[in-house]
Amino acid sequence: MFRALAWLRIALLANAVGLNVYRDNFDHPAAGWVSVGVMVVWTGVALVRYRRPEHRTQALLIADLGVAAAMMAVTPLIKGSWFSATIPGFWVAGALFAWGIRYGWRGGLFAGVVLAGIDLIAREHIEQKDYSLVFLMVLGGATVGYLCGSLQEMAAERDRAQRRAAAEAERTRLGRAVHDGVLQVLALVQRRGAELGGTGAELSRLAAEQEEALRALIRVQSAVDTEWPTNAATADPPTETDLASALGALAARRHAEVALPGSPVLLPTEAVGELLGAVGACLDNVARHVGEDAPAWILLEDLGDRVVVSVRDEGPGIPEERLAAAEADGRWGVSESIRGRLRDLGGQARLETGPHGTEWELELRRDPAATDDREARR
């Protein structure tokens, strides 16, 4: 920022010296050329001192502004009180912008007001063009200060975000190594435990539970990683949740086998909640009518415009009479509650049952707008 200002200072100095040489309208030429010399010398000093950040002290800035103000203040003494342009002219912008860059909009405003004040005091008559110049000076200082403040904040924010992302990536990498080791041991315990029988079998079962829980956790974490850029870009609270990782976690809790696509399946959070409720109800049904430890399988398919969750068991099927009886009693049977949940979401639940088992197919249409949005983000 100050590097750009250095070039600006050189241009301003050339402009100021050039104008003074061209006009050559000093009442006291000797004093006039001395003050031009002061501007040249001070510009040189400023170029050197402002180069290193640790040299940009408050004293330097005050001196900078002081010289600029002094140059304006001596103008009536050298040029006579009827001057039209001050000796430094636009050269004072160097000090003005330095204040803006260093102290933000407040600094820019302060320096602008100081310089404007001196400019107005020095003149006997204030004309229209003088006023506009002064006005621009105050406004320019504040504006440059404000922009610089914002830029510095953005740069700092970007640095912080980069540091956070790097730390997060390292944590993930370390976590992955630990998770793999833990999964290996849990799998071995399961295997050996099952071979030993008795207490070993109990250990094996516990290890299996923990393995499933850990797998579910890993899934959730990788889904969070994938969602991160979208959320960061919009800065919205997450209104969409990954159905895949949620189903993975549910299946781990309920000991169902689950088949999921490799990438996250994002749906509105309420819809995910309702779908999980429906799948949970399906699994309750399996536990009640087939057996506590009866196997169940869950399949999640993302078909783009719609999402389908299938829940299957190999029980004896749901007898027609049971469905009918529940309906006749006016009971809000489990089957009806599953259908109701899907209906409320604007989807549908299909039931296929027979001697080979029962299969629920829960289908939910995606909001077309949301789908387009997702496609656009891909």
Add this chain to the structure above:
Amino acid sequence: MAASSPPAGTTPTPIRVMVVDDHPMWRDAVERDLVAAGLEVVATAATGAEAVARFPAARPQVVVLDLQIPAPNGVEVTRSVLSHDPSARVLILSASGEQEDVLEAVKAGATGYLVKSASSKDLIEAVRRVANGDSVFTPGLAGLVLGEFRRMDQAGAEPETPPGERLTERETEILKMVAKGLSYRQIAERLVLSHRTVQNHVQNTLRKLQLHNRVQLTRYAIAQGLDDGEEDEELGNQ
């Protein structure tokens, strides 16, 4: 395990197996189980580099491979051993919770996938079936493969996926059933097909996925060469 079927004919000579795993306890456990079942363990390796180095001399029919091993990783080992001997088979035996790794290994040519918590009986049967040229699917793997084909169809891929790399309706139907935990036998009964036909359909899905992957890689290589890579997305995470 989902698809349980007896090995189609017992081979007179024992199946030659190589076990690759960086955890000694696992390597020993798997080796012991395989030997006990009458298979021959011709080599073991603890790292990807060892596996690639020992493979040519040992000439195993089946490589039982853990994905999380010191470099090169399981996916690269799969690619490398299969390019050396396309008749070899790779069975992934993984504890990894990383689904993407499994999918990448399958794209690279692995024909079987088993989680480490599977019983030793399941493992031995899986090795036999993979050696026999069958593919060993878990419902989880079927779900992944299905998801991958769906993604290929939807992503609005340019150019569009050619029919030869897409699933037929039958294949989709069968893959869905595998993902829902039906065994090949159950699928054959429901669809009134032979067990062999179901098996062939399932194998075709893997073949197509691998073909698609190879085509994508080639396309990517060409794109990289011609216009310095504007198609990064096409490659996925290779």
